[in-house]
Amino acid sequence: MKKAMRLGSVILACICILFCAYPYSEAETDGNMILIHKGSGTIISRENSDEKLSVAGLSFMPALLVISEAVDSGGFDIQGEITVSHAASSVRGSTAFLQANEVISAEALYKSAAMICAGDAVYALCEAVCGNSENAVLRINERLSALGVQVQYTDIQGTGVSLSAHDLAKISLALSDCDCYLTYSGIYMDSIAHKEAKDTELVNPNRLIRSLQGCSGLLTGSSQEAGYCGAFYVERQGCGYVCVVLGEKTSDDRFSRAQSEIESAFGKYHETSVAKKGEPILHDYPISGACVPKCDLVPVKDVSILTENTQEKPECTYEIAKSLTAPIKAGDCVGNVRYTDADGNVVGLVELTVAKDIKKATYMDFFTEVIRAYIRADGE
Numbered sequence: 001m002k003k004a005m006r007l008g009s010v011i012l013a014c015i016c017i018l019f020c021a022y023p024y025s026e027a028e029t030d031g032n033m034i035l036i037h038k039g040s041g042t043i044i045s046r047e048n049s050d051e052k053l054s055v056a057g058l059s060f061m062p063a064l065l066v067i068s069e070a071v072d073s074g075g076f077d078i079q080g081e082i083t084v085s086h087a088a089s090s091v092r093g094s095t096a097f098l099q100a101n102e103v104i105s106a107e108a109l110y111k112s113a114a115m116i117c118a119g120d121a122v123y124a125l126c127e128a129v130c131g132n133s134e135n136a137v138l139r140i141n142e143r144l145s146a147l148g149v150q151v152q153y154t155d156i157q158g159t160g161v162s163l164s165a166h167d168l169a170k171i172s173l174a175l176s177d178c179d180c181y182l183t184y185s186g187i188y189m190d191s192i193a194h195k196e197a198k199d200t201e202l203v204n205p206n207r208l209i210r211s212l213q214g215c216s217g218l219l220t221g222s223s224q225e226a227g228y229c230g231a232f233y234v235e236r237q238g239c240g241y242v243c244v245v246l247g248e249k250t251s252d253d254r255f256s257r258a259q260s261e262i263e264s265a266f267g268k269y270h271e272t273s274v275a276k277k278g279e280p281i282l283h284d285y286p287i288s289g290a291c292v293p294k295c296d297l298v299p300v301k302d303v304s305i306l307t308e309n310t311q312e313k314p315e316c317t318y319e320i321a322k323s324l325t326a327p328i329k330a331g332d333c334v335g336n337v338r339y340t341d342a343d344g345n346v347v348g349l350v351e352l353t354v355a356k357d358i359k360k361a362t363y364m365d366f367f368t369e370v371i372r373a374y375i376r377a378d379g380e
Contacts, residue, residue, distance in 0.1 A: 031047075031048075031227065031245060031246055031247035031248045031249075031253070031254075031257070032047060032048040032049055032051055032053060032164070032165040032244075032245075032246040032247055033045070033046065033047045033048075033049065033165055033243070033244065033245050033246070033257060033258075033261065034046040034047075034049035034165040034166050034169050034243070034244050035241060035242070035243045035261045035262065035265060036169050036173065036241065036242045036243075037239075037240075037241055037265070037269070037271070037304075037306045038173060038176060038233075038235075038239075038240035038241060038242060039239065039240065039271055039273070039302075039303070039304025039305075039306065040271075040303070040304055040305050040306045040347065040348055041173075042306045042347070044241070044261075044265050044269070044306075045261060045265075046165070046166070048165070049164060049165040049166045049169075049244075050164045050165075050166050051164055051165075052151075052162035052163060052164050052167075053162055053163065053164065053226065053246055053247060054162060054223070054225045054226040055161075055162075055163050055168065055221065055226055055229050055246060056221035056222050056223040056225075056226040056227075056229050057093060057094060057117040057119070057219070057220070057221030057222075057223075057229075058117075058163070058168055058219055058220075058221045058229050058230075058231060058246075059157060059158030059159075059161050059163065059221075060113075060117055060119065060122050060156075060157060060158065060219075061168060061171045061172070061175065061218075061219060061231065062140045062143060062144055062149075062153065062158065062171055063122050063123075063125075063126045063136065063140055063156050063157070063158075064113060064114070064117075064122060064175065064181065064219070065143060065171055065174055065175050065178070066126065066129065066130070066136070066139045066140055066143055067110070067113070067122070067125045067126060067129050068175060068178035068180055068181040069143075069174075069178060070129045071110070071178070071180045071181075072178050072179060072180050075129075076106075076128070076129045077106070078105075078106040078107045078109075078110050078180075079105075079106070079107060080105070080106050081103050081104065081105055081106065082103070082104060082105075082106050082109060082124055082125070082128045083101060083102070083103050084098045084099065084100060084101065084102045084103075084104065084120070084124050085100065085123075085124065085127055086100040086101075087123065087127075087133060088100075088120050088121075088123040088124035088127060089102070089120055090120075091119035091120045091122075091123050091157060092119065093119045094116050094117050094118055094119060094221075095118050095119055095120045095121075096108075096109065096112035096116075096118040096120055096121045096192060096200050096202075097120075097194075097197070097200050098118075098120040098121065098124065099194075099196075099197065102194065102195070102196070102197075103195060104192070104194065104195070106125065106128065108121075108192035108193065109121040109124055109125050109192075110125060110180075110184060111184050111187070111190060111192060111202065112192055112200070112202060113125060114181055114184035114185040114187075114217070115184060115185065115187055115190065115202045115203075115204045116202055116203070116204065116205065117219055117220075117221060119157055122156065122157070123156050123157065126140075126156045127156075133155070133156055136156050137153055137154065137155060137156065140153045140156070141153055143174075144171075147170045147171060147174060148170060149163070149167045149170055149171065151163060151167065165244040165245070165246050166244075168231050168244045168246075169231070169242050169244045171231075172218050172231045172233060172242045172244060173242050175218055175233075176218065176233045176240065176242060181217065181218075182216045182217055182218075182233065183216075185204075185206075185209075185216060185217025185218055185219065186209050186215070186216035186217050187202075187204060187209075188203070188204050188209055188210055189201075189202065189203050189204070190202045205220050206218075206219070206220045206230065206232070207255055208230075208232055208234075208255055208258065208259060211255075211259070212232075212234060212259050212262065212263075213234075213236060214234045214235050214236040215232060215233070215234045216233055216234075216235065217232070217233055218231045218232060218233050218242075219231050220254070222251065222254075226246070226247065227246070227247040227248055227249060228245075228247075228248040228249070228250060228251050228253065228254040229244075229245065229246045229247065229248070229254065230244070230245050230254050230255070230258055231243075231244045231245075232244075232245075232258050232262070234262050236266060238271070238273075239266070239271040239304075241262050241265055241266075243258045243261050243262050245257050245258045268308060268309065269306050269307065269308055269309065270306070270307055270308070270309050271304050271305070271306055272304060272305050272306075272307070272313075272314075273302070273303075273304045274303055274304065274305055274316075274337075274339060274348055274350065275299035275301075275302065275303040275337070275350045276299065276302055277298070277299055277300065277301050277302050278298050278299075278355070279298060279299070280296040280297065280298050280355065281297055281298060281299060281337060281350070281352060282296065282297040282318075282320075282352070283296050284296070285297050285320075285324065286322070286323045286324070287323065287324040287325065287326060287328075287358060288323055288324070288325050288326070289325050289326040289327075289360050289361060290326035290327075290358050290359065290360065290361050291359070291361045292358070295324070295354050295355065295358055296354070296355040297320075297334065297335070297352045297353070297354060297355070298352065298353060298354070298355050299337075299350045299351065299352060299353075300331065300333065300351045300352070300353050301351075303348060303349075303350045304348070305339050305347045305348035306347065307341060307347060311341055311342060312341075312342055314339040314340055314341050314347050314348065315339070315340055316337050316338065316339050317337070317338045317339075317340070318335065318336075318337055319335055319336045319337070319338060320334060320335025320336070320352065321334075321335065324354075326358045326359060326360045326361065327357075327358060327359050327360040328353075328354050328357070328358045329354075329357050330353055330354055330355065330356050330357050331353050332353055332354070333351045333352065333353060334352055334353055334354065335351075335352045336349055336350060336351055336352060337349070337350040337352065338350075
C-alpha cells in the first residue's frame with residue numbers, strides 16, 4: 001500500500017513538473033524579431049533579425065507595396081473594375097474566392113488584399129497595375145532593390161523566397177507611408193460582393209488592430225514551415241513603430257510578443273520632431289557665384305529623433321561649408337545637421353539642401369546688379 005502511494009506521488013509530481021514546465025517552454029522563443037522607430041529608423045530591439053526564413057503570406061508584401069504606391073500616387077484608380085485572369089484565380093492559400101474572367105471592383109480586391117492577404121486579389125491587382133505578371137515581377141524586384149532588400153522574386157507571390165525580419169521591416173516602413181493601405185488593413189470585418197456568386201466575408205486575422213491602441217495593420221501569415229508571422233504598425237500622437245515577428249510557435253505568441261515589444265518602446269522612449277521637409281533650418285546662408293548673396297537651407301525630408309525619457313535634449317552640430325557655391329539644385333545635399341545624445345551617440349542626421357534652384361550668375365547678371373546698385377545709390 002505504501003509502495004503504491006509512493007508510486008502515485010511520484011507520478012503526480014512528474015505530471016506537475018510537466019505542466020509547470022510547458023508554459024515556460026512556450027514563453028521561450030526561437031523566433032526572429034525586429035522593432036524599428038519609423039521617424040528615425042532607429043532599431044530598438046532585434047533577435048536573429050537578419051536570418052532568411054520562409055515567411056508564409058508575408059511574401060506578398062512587396063506586391064502590396066507596388067500596388068499601394070500606385071494607388072496613393074494616382075497611378076491606379078481602385079474605383080474601376082478588373083477582369084480576373086485564370087492565373088490570379090489559381091493562386092492558393094488565403095483567397096477572396098475569385099473566379100477566372102470574373103469582373104469585380106478594384107476596391108473589393110484591394111480590400112481583400114489588405115485585410116486578409118487574399119493571394120488571388122493581390123495577383124489580380126498586380127496584373128492590373130503593371131500590365132501583366134512579368135512586368136509586375138520586374139517592378140517588385142526594382143522596389144526591393146531600392147529598399148536594400150537583397151532577394152530576387154520570380155513571381156508575384158514570392159514562391160520559394162526567404163526573407164529576414166529586417167527585410168520585412170524595410171518593406172513595412174515603406175508600406176506604412178501608404179495611407180490607402182493603412183486605411184484598409186486596419187478594418188476588422190467587412191465583405192466583398194461578387195456579381196454572380198455569394199458575397200465573401202472578410203475577417204482580419206490581425207487581432208492587434210482591435211486590442212492594441214494605434215495599430216492599423218500591416219499583415220499576418222502562417223504556415224507549417226514558417227510558423228506564425230506578423231508585421232505590425234502602431235502609431236500614437238505621431239510616433240510610429242514597425243514590429244516584425246517571425247517563426248513563433250502559436251498565434252498567441254506572435255501577437256503577445258509584438259504587443260510587448262511595442263508597448264515597452266512607447267513607455268521607454270520619446271520622439272521629437274527636429275525637421276520638417278521644406279521648412280528652413282538655416283536662414284540667409286552665404287552663397288557665392290549666384291545672383292543672390294544668401295539662401296535658405298531646408299531638410300530633404302521629415303526627421304524625428306528618439307531618446308529615452310530620462311535623457312537630456314540632444315545636441316546638434318552643423319556639418320556644412322562656410323559658404324556655398326552656385327549652381328545648386330533643390331534636392332542636392334549641401335550639408336548635414338547631426339544630433340547626438342549625452343553619450344555622444346548619433347541619434348539623428350538631417351540632410352540639408354537649398355529651398356529652390358540657385359543658378360550660377362553670368363557676367364551679364366553681375367553687370368546688371370552693378371547698374372542697379374548704382375541707380376539705388378544715385379537715388380539716395
